Amino acid sequence: MGQLNMYWTFTKKAFLRSAVYRFEVWSRTGSNLIFLVMWGSIWTALYAGREEAAGVSFTAMLTYIVVSKFLDGVNEAGTPLWDIQEKVRTGDISLELMRPFDVPLRYLFADFGSVAFYMLTALLPIYFLLFLFMDLTLPTDGFTWIYFILSAFLGFLIRYCVEMTFGLLTFFLVETGGIEDIFYFAMSLLSGSVIPLWFFPGWLETIAMYLPFQSIFFLPISIFIGQISGSQIYMALGIQLFWLVVCYLILRLVWNRASHKVVVQGG
Amino acid sequence: MSIIEVNGLQKEFFIAKRETGVMGAVKSLFKREFTKKEAVKDISFSIEKGEMVGYIGPNGAGKSTTIKMLTGILVPSSGDVRVNGIVPYENRQENAKNIGVVFGQRTQLWWDLPTIESFELLKAIYRVPDKRYKENMDIFQEILGLNEFINTPVRQLSLGQRMRADIAASLLHDPAILFLDEPTIGLDVVAKEKMRTFIQEINREKQVTVILTTHDMEDIEKLCQRMVLIDHGQKVYDGEILAVKERFGKMRTLVVDLEDTSKQRFVTGGELVKQEGNRYWIRFNRDEISASDLITQISQTHNIKDLTVEEPDIESIISRIYQEGFTEQQETVQI
Secondary structure (H helix, E strand, O other): OHHHHHHHHHHHHHHHHHHHOHHHHHHHHHHHHHHHHHHHHHHHHHHOOOOEEOOEEHHHHHHHHHHHHHHHHHHHOOOHHHHHHHHHHHOOHHHHHOOOOOHHHHHHHHHHHHHHHHHHHHHHHHHHHHHHHOOOOOOOOHHHHHHHHHHHHHHHHHHHHHHHHHHHHHHOOOOOHHHHHHHHHHHHHHOOOOOOHHHOOHHHHHHHHOOHHHHOOHHHHHHHHOOOOOHHHHHHHHHHHHHHHHHHHHHHHHHHHHHHHHHHHOO | OOOEEEEEEEEEEEEEOOOOHHHHHHHHHHOOOEEEEEEEEEEEEEEOOOOEEEEEOOOOOOHHHHHHHHHOOOOOOEEEEEEOOEOOOOOHHHHHHHEEEEEOOOOOOOOOOEHHHHHHHHHHHOOOOHHHHHHHHHHHHHHHOHHHOOOOEHHHOOHHHHHHHHHHHHHOOOOOEEEEEOOOOOOOHHHHHHHHHHHHHHHHHHOOEEEEEOOOHHHHHHHOOEEEEEEOOEEEEEEEHHHHHHHHOOEEEEEEEEOOOOOOOEEOOEEEEEEEOOEEEEEEEOOOOOHHHHHHHHHHHOOEEEEEEEOOOHHHHHHHHHHHOOOOOOOOEEO
């Protein structure tokens, strides 16, 4: 209980810290909406007035993009990669290691605070209005909403583990630009954040299916627009749970190696 | 049992050799050579509860490496460390509850938030009970005057205020041991004095064991009774500061300005340590020769324009130990 209370305090303080950077909220919201308009226009052009493509209606596709950009906003509010790189670069990581808490968990709970602030002040109001004024499909029954939220949350946790793992590679490399590129490439393409997996060529779809990234965008959004329904939902949630466990174990492994490197080689 | 026990502590690092030039860079992609650096070689000491010990040495002597091993963020290559009965690197989180750490060059406070928020965070991290938290904050207010800036974001604090906040933050959970790494670096004279007074009061009131690393010898002289002096990863001296002063305090330096240096003449009983133009620094042991004897000798052949006799401060004593080790020399010099 005391443990949870401690990590929860990180959430509260990170929430307050986000409030200090109000300008960042606006600039991030601005770029989020620009990308939404861009991808919305691209898909409108690709459908070229057709009602349906690959068995998916235009309205569903547009909804897919809007929900995707919403999740993008949520995920981008947590920045473990950047945080950990900064701590390693400045050497402040040693101060973190001197504390009676678990470093990966501490950053996760701090991210909850940043995400909560961004959702409450920008994402929820804006996307509420978008859904109100645009012709989009909303899940009709409450269960779909619950499954979507659950799936999106699992996706967030998976992304956190993956991003933190990439961030921790800073411990082993002097230059991390290449690593970041791989991460952001996988996050934007293989996750299905801008192109749903069903439009992928067969071989790429297969690859994406066997990677954790689809759990972050493709699965929750598919649940939202009803592309995944019925017992398939349990399957999707099962896949996400599986990847969460795998990514978490990898994160722990890399973290142990990284902190071991600090304590043996002095960082 | 001592609160800190260090026995035969050693730490060696392997540093990748970087070769120069393009070919060297390409080569190092495939094959890297390592050189061994012994940062700490065979250091032993023990510190009792409530002691304030100055842990000093020149840059690169192995100070931080030792401190890191005591705080548990570095694993020794060999030797034993025990801090409050715990082996720090085996039980880092448990050890963390017993220690407070201040790095003069870093801050443990959240940069963007009002100072009070960091204290609340630390309260949660160390699970400080409400009552204890309030008592401690009252003490910090009394001695450090925290309240005047407690609602100011950390990034807007002056360096003196930030250091005060940092030291208070490190003591919030009542650690048994406090590690201070250059706690007065960059502070002005008044702020330094305040900081020292605070460390003294905390040590007296809470019986906190303090280990202080610094390059400011005044810190050591004013705060510590004992110092551990290390150089090249080895312990050079461990004992009372007074004893060092006693031993080397006999040495005096006679500074003379001579009118004419063309004539040659020997002075016995003193050692010429420096010469700039017509000014000479002659070190002597006051038990062996008096200043007036020395002056008489010189004045027989030279006209003395001006002279002063300097007593050594701890700083010059220590820099002398670094340079020459622990020996005392007497020789004949020519001026």
